[in-house]
């Protein structure tokens with residue numbers, strides 16, 4: 001069950017899969033007008049069409065590669081036309097390949113930083129142009145990896161550290177305009193997490209599961225998009241969060257806590 005988001009005009013990146021897809025569905029179901037953006041067209045279109053058919057809100061799809069300035073600018077302009085403006089950006093697009101730090105190839109480092117860090121910079125800057133008059137909300141998907149590191153994903157961790165530093169900085173620069181900028185550090189079961197699990201040997205997987213179990217006081221395994229993430233995102237997208245900015249919200253069963 002979510003709070004009502006009737007009339008909230010939201011652009012969601014990464015709307016073809018995982019948490020972005022879940023937010024597109026849930027926000028439309030709570031009455032929001034949503035534009036879903038992704039590089040994967042077919043699944044995103046299907047998700048948006050189904051969300052619109054189920055109502056009471058609606059979702060449209062606009063193709064967007066968050067690494068390309070021209071693509072981002074065009075997608076945000078089109079989204080604002082479709083929505084009649086913009087209130088909220090949920091920036092969930094990202095990639096999370098793995099490799100031991102000493103073997104990361106330069107092109108892999110560049111690609112991860114391009115999608116996760118540059119994508120955050122470009123989408124947030126594009127959103128700013130639409131939010132500067134009336135304020136609004138930006139919700140960036142960071143990661144606990146950007147705070148405490150993540151073995152086998154050093155380039156990913158570095159990119160999410162950049163997302164956090166960017167989020168805190170623009171929260172300060174744009175707060176005077178009524179634009180809040182917050183970060184999410186999730187631990188939610190999605191296709192991205194399934195890919196990470198599939199890359200592990202049986203021994204590594206057993207060690208991974210044991211580690212999550214010992215570090216996560218609630219459940220001991222990753223959470224569910226609708227049950228565990230949507231309620232917070234619905235609150236953060238709404239008017240009740242106007243006084244909250246520059247924060248990192250860990251939706252992770254208690255993994256990322258000060259110990």
Ligand SMILES: NC(=O)c1ccc[n+]([C@@H]2O[C@H](COP(=O)([O-])OP(=O)(O)OC[C@H]3O[C@@H](n4cnc5c(N)ncnc54)[C@H](O)[C@@H]3O)[C@@H](O)[C@H]2O)c1
Pocket residue numbers: 013014015016017018019020037038039040064065066067092093094095096115119141142143144185186187188189190191192193222
């Ligand atoms: N799943 C987790 O527990 C977890 C943990 C920490 C952080 N995150 C972060 O949360 C966000 C969402 O993750 P998810 O698990 O839902 O992942 P996911 O892989 O299920 O979905 C990510 C989406 O981003 C899209 N995308 C990738 N590159 C893009 C580009 N250049 N332009 C536009 N779209 C692009 C993909 O097509 C995909 O639809 C990511 O930023 C991820 O790093 C996830």
